[in-house]
Amino acid sequence: MGKDEDRDDQIPSRPSVYNSGDGEEVELCPALWSVCQRRVELGRRACASLLFAVPPLWACTPTGVEQRRVEDALLAEDGLRAVYYLQRAHQRGWRVRDAEEALQQWVRYFHADPSAERPLGLTFHSDRLFRERHLHFLGGILDGTRALPSEFLSLEASQTWIAYWVAHALDVLGRPLTAAEAQGIIKLCRASQSEHGGYGGGPGHVAHAAATYAAVSALCIAGTVDRGAHQVTQRGALTRWMKCDLALADGGGGRFRVSLNGEIDVRAVYCVLATASLLGVLDDDLCRGCVAFIDSLRSFDGAFGGEPLTESHGGYTYCAVASLRILRDAEWLTAAEFAALVAPARDWLTRRQLRFEGGFQGRTHKLVDSCYSFWLAAAARLCDAPFREPQLAHYILRYCQDVEHGGLRDKPHVPADLYHTCYALSGLSLTQSTNTEATLRPVHPAYNLTYDTLHANPFFSKPI
Missing domain, CATH: 1.50.10.20 (Glycosyltransferase)
Known part of the structure; x- marks a missing residue:
């Protein structure tokens, strides 16, 4: 598999929009979007203990490649969702370092036990059925x-x-x-x-x-x-x-x-x-x-x-x-x-x-x-x-x-x-x-x- 920037599920390099499912498409701010482009590695660091440990000899098999692709797709969706809700909660500019830390918090939050204590100051949207x-x-x-x-x-x-x-x-x-x-x-x-x-x-x-x-x-x-x-x-x-x-x-x-x-x-x-x-x-x-x-x-x-x-x-x-x-x-x-x-x-x-x-x-x-x-x-x-x-x-x-x-x-x-x-x-x-x-x-x-x-x-x- 090639470098991350060559992956076919890579988020585009220019600021884009996020469809939340509420009938609106929100343009994401460039500062947060730049962080979202690095969402996979950030997410992998945030959720390292949860990801499937692929044996080295198995990593290049079709199943190993697809497993990595599925994990990256989930992390990409989490990254977009995190950026969208961070932007809604804080209508101001972000320093890249602050945004990266906030994004890692949110990715951890998305994959935490829902019954566990949630220390974040932001209100997470309810998962809902369309x-x-x-x-x-x-x-x-x-x-x-x-x-x-x-x-x-x-x-x-x-x-x-x-x-x-x-x-x-x-x-x-x-x-x-x-x-x-x-x-x-x-x-x-x-x-x-x-x-x-x-x-x-x-x-x-x-x-x-x-x-x-x-x-x-x-x-x-x-x-x-x-x-x-x-x-x-x-x-x-x-x-x-x-x-x-x-x-x-x-x-x-x-x-x-x-x-x-x-x-x-x-x-x-x-x-x-x-x-x-x-x-x-x-x-x-x-x-x-x-x-x-x-x-x-x-x-x-x-x-x-x-x-x-x-x-x-x-x-x-x-x-x-x-x-x-x-x-x-x-x-x-x-x-x-x-x-x-x-x-x-x-x-x-x-x-x-x-x-x-x-x-x-x-x-x-x-x-x-x-x-x-x-x-x-x-x-x-x-x-x-x-x-x-x-x-x-x-x-x-x-x-x-x-x-x-x-x-x-x-x-x-x-x-x-x-x-x-x-x-x-x-x-x-x-x-x-x-x-x-x-x-x-x-x-x-x-x-x-x-x-x-x-x-x-x-x-x-x-x-x-």
């Missing part, structure tokens, strides 16, 4: 009044997922679906349902366990507006499809394919159990053997991979823990048995929250990603693993919002998308016991549906 912009970002998709951009062609096989991502994000934000949006979901799911009862990713696609989970979840949300959504799924046919096409006949049960001749992993187990539970068709045939199979996926560090003898992964660990919780609620496990099964994963889950960024990484030595704000925070919540809720909320609110166009992204300086908007909002909802600045509907950590939606579902009888 709710209306996110609603605009999500609007017009379900009812077909807005054409999706061309890049969505690559998600043609994920249409039921798109319906779920958008509907759930709107639900978490507290905006009920319109009748037209509910009908859009119903129409798509009817067209995507196979003759065997499962759902594909879109009309004409092969039925898939994950697409079925997404379709059933989207229909649950649509059912809060149009009760006809609850009648779309052919529950008997879908149950037979899961038992005949997805369940493996050998090995004592508990193993499922994601589709006919598809992969056999814990995603399939979770999608089958969650879907069956939502539809009220979870029975002994589907539950039998699942606990033993899930336990066989445990890695040496206590968390879970997708298949036996594979690396622990945040998404797979969520599927494993959430599946065990569903089995506990179905009385296939006692509370003590559930606690014993998930206890080894607690420390691994806690350590996936990065100290500097505040967000979660999906695997050891990987980058922060806002979608794991749900996958890992939900798994942690299910097995009572501690995580720092304020820092997670700050990561999502400070660095993952597109304050200009709406939507949320996985990390700074990348475009927002529907997937990360859905899961970042779900993760943010899980922080609300300490975060009062972004009021969202609470989500059930085992299903990623709001409690309001679950309570409105006539088939779902055992919400927490």
